[in-house]
């Protein structure tokens with residue numbers, strides 16, 4: 001018997017591509033309404049997924065995909081700090 005293992009796929013709010021969770025970055029809105037980068041993937045809250053790419057973050061900012069997905073306005077400062085986090089990941 002062979003079963004097809006289903007990999008949970010998530011949609012990038014920037015480019016709209018479907019990828020497995022492991023290949024993506026999770027942006028989370030916490031119960032306190034703060035928006036953070038969930039590097040562990042274990043925190044509770046409403047999450048949005050993005051590729052490990054600054055480009056996708058840019059896109060998500062322009063098309064408001066992140067705001068739509070988190071159902072909250074995302075202030076400019078939040079994008080700025082997310083961008084810094086992304087840069088760290090991209091360099092390593």
Ligand SMILES: [Zn+2]
Nearest residue numbers: 012015051056
């Ligand atoms: Zn993407």
